[in-house]
Every structure is written in C-alpha cells, then in structure tokens.
Amino acid sequence: MTGSATSSSAVEPVRTAAPIEIPVRMVERLSAYRRQLRRWVAEGRTRIYSHELGALVGGTPAQVRRDLMTIGYTGSPARGYEATGLIERISQLLDAPTRQGVALVGVGYLGRAILNYFSKTHPDLPILAAFDVAPEKIGRVLDGCRCYAMTELEAVLGTQPVTVGIVAVPVEAAQGVADRLIQAGVRGLLNFTPTRLRVPPEVYVEDVDIAVSLEKVAFFARHGAGSDEE
Amino acid sequence: MTGSATSSSAVEPVRTAAPIEIPVRMVERLSAYRRQLRRWVAEGRTRIYSHELGALVGGTPAQVRRDLMTIGYTGSPARGYEATGLIERISQLLDAPTRQGVALVGVGYLGRAILNYFSKTHPDLPILAAFDVAPEKIGRVLDGCRCYAMTELEAVLGTQPVTVGIVAVPVEAAQGVADRLIQAGVRGLLNFTPTRLRVPPEVYVEDVDIAVSLEKVAFFARHGAGSDEE
C-alpha cells in the first residue's frame, strides 16, 4: 500500500536492548501511567493498586495488570505495585539511554504554548532549540529555549542530540521543514499540520490533528457519548 | 455498548438520514476524507478513486472503500467516486442538522493558536465565544471571536447554541471549567489538560495529550518506526 509496508527487509531486528515489542497504544498508556505515578509519589504515596492506577488514567484494572505484566513488572497481591520502582521500569523502556532532545520549528502561538508547557514539566526529553523565520524572535530566549533563524537549523542540530522534531509551522511550509529536519538527523516528527508528511520509512510521524479532534467531539456530543477513551 | 444505548431518551431519532452506528476511528477518517476532498475539489478535480483518497489520508484503498460502503456512498468502477457528492454525504453524517458551536475557555498561547487556526478554516462548527480570567483580554475580539470574562460564562452560553467546549486552561482549573461548561449545556469537551475530567456519562471527552504524543514520537524515533497512523 503506497510504500508503507515496504521495509520489512526480512531481517528480524535483533535490536540490542528492549527485547519487548511494545504496541503503539501501550506506549501511550505507559507514558500516562508514569505521569500519574509521579504525582502519586509527589503526594507521598508509595504503593498503588491496579484499580487505582486504572482510575487515574481512565483504564480498567485488568488493562493495567496486563500492561505491567507485559513490561515485566511484578506487584504483590497484598500491597499492590511499588510506585517508584514502576516509574523506573517505565522510564527504562520509554526513555533513551543516551540524552535525546527535541527541536521545535515554528514559534507562533502553538509553538509558544508548547515551549511554555514543556519548560515547566518534562525534565527528560528537553526542547533544545526553537526555530522561526520572524526576525524579532531570532536570538531571543523563550521559556528557557533559544530561538534561532531557520537558516541556522542544520548548523544548530549538528551540535545537539536532537532526534525529535515538532512541526508547528503553517501548512505550506510543513513538508520543507520535515525534509530539512530529517536531513539533519531527526527520526521522529510531531506534526501539527493538516498534511500527510512524506517521509522515509524509518522516520516515525505522529499527527496531532486538532480540527479532526474537534469534529469528533462535536459528533459524539450529539450522538451517544461512547464514554471516553484513549 | 452492546447495543444498549444507555440514556437515549426512548426516542429513536427519526433523524432525516443516519441510522448508521459509526465507530470512533471511522469518524476521524471521515473528517480527514472530507478535508482532503475539499482541497481536491478546490483544485478543480471532480472524481476520485479509493486509492487516491487513501494516499491523501494515509490509508489503504480497501479501508476507504469499506468506509464509503458503510456510509452508503456508491461510486462507479470506471470513474471512481463523485467528490462533491461524497463531501455532502459525509457532512450529512458529521455535521449537526442545527447550527452548533464551540466555546473556548482559556486564551493563553494554546487558546490563541486554536482561535487563529479556526478563524481561517472551518466555517461550520464556529468558535462562538472565548473566556479568560485576564482582565486585559476581556472585551477584546481576537481573530473574530469575542473574549468574555469567566464570570460571564453561564450568561453567554445561555444565548448561544454551544454544544462543545475546549478546555485550554491550566491543569488546576480544568475540572472546575468542565463542570461549569457541562452545567451550561455543553455535551462534548476537548481537553488539553493532563487530567482525567470527571463528567457525567452522557458527556463525551476527548483528551489531546501533547506530552504523551511527544513521548510516543521519541520512543518510536528510536525503535523501528511502526509506520504512521491515526
């Protein structure tokens, strides 16, 4: 189908670490688990039951247990799961062994929102550089992140361990930005633009489509709310 | 689920034409189809094949055909699908028969980004009002949308056909905002906050969790890109 399946070069990935193959949805859940667990710990709690964590994240106890079983983390029937240990285990899987950072392209309202939000939270996976075309933004430091000119993109990325790019530019510019980011070594893109980016098969693209989300909400606001999810 | 349509005030909606039960993911796809079709038409094309539409949206031809079959839209083997007719059919399903609008709460960077983006595109499903606590924003008109004080929320929503609310406020304020919106008649929420909103079962909540999305991208940027999706 138009290229996607492609790769599958017959080679079964004997990938170094991470012997576990984690399904996409589960990565989302693990990420959510970790965040809630950090709050939990910050509130002084140390142990948690599957039904508690489930409630915190909007999932079922069975789902939580299944996930934790899959990542090989064991609790005890009497005391549930040990929170900090679980956080560590999840981090072990989700975080890169070597420091990995993010580049933000497009410092409009959306870009500023992201910078602003991530400067506060999110110690791991830092936004190392921002890029924009507007001269008045270039050289400034916004929320602790330096803003460079688009022309400097290749140079800056050459000095930073950036593996993820956020595309927060106008639609027309998206593909060009994606190409340059990938050329500069980025392997994953978070795309806020309503275009399907054309990328080589080894690059991962996640589309965040607010327009579609909004229409979905409008639709289910009328028809029976299929409860929530995600 | 399991057919039991919970609430459904006994009245089987004799809605003009929509006896179809549409799965969640399909609503997303239909929304995406429509947007691409509109571009397609804007470029002067009138007919489209399943594989073309599939490519435009990142899906397979089979998936497209199945979806169109499900919504009861028929094409011809020789000429594919008629674009404008298809747009209309999708609109018939997705859009409300009566004018329905959106309220935005929180006019920070994220709120501004949304206002800015939706004022340009999106004629149907307009953002009818914005709310914030910052005095300097109150009374101003941003991207064609008036910004009111939070205290005016109930009063303003009483005069507008708002069924959807966008929650773009700081985490701490989210639940309170959600409660008030729902109290004011909103039936669907688009939540940008990293909390699980507590809502009555008839209200639909869609969480857009940028932090989780970013971690997902970072993860798959390292491990094999499982192609794209969503």
Next chain:
DNA sequence: TCATGTGAACCGGTTCACAGCC
C-alpha cells in the same frame, strides 16, 4: 483492464475468569 462492492478470514488488542498468594 481496472476499480468498485462485499462476504469472509484474519489479526491483535481487550476483557474474562479463575488459580495462587498474602
């Protein structure tokens, strides 16, 4: 020939349900 329409097989994630243990 090439694309549509569609029953049927397929697939992978979710949920069930129960054994084991504290």
Next chain:
DNA sequence: GGCTGTGAACCGGTTCACATGA
C-alpha cells in the same frame, strides 16, 4: 478478603480476495 498473574475467550476493526460491472 482482596488483589495479582495469566491462559483463554472474546470482540471489533482491518485486510483479503474475488465476483461484478463499465
């Protein structure tokens, strides 16, 4: 008693593959 660990059943969406028609 309540909770974990987990094989097995379940379920719904996706994909296949082929009959059909221009």
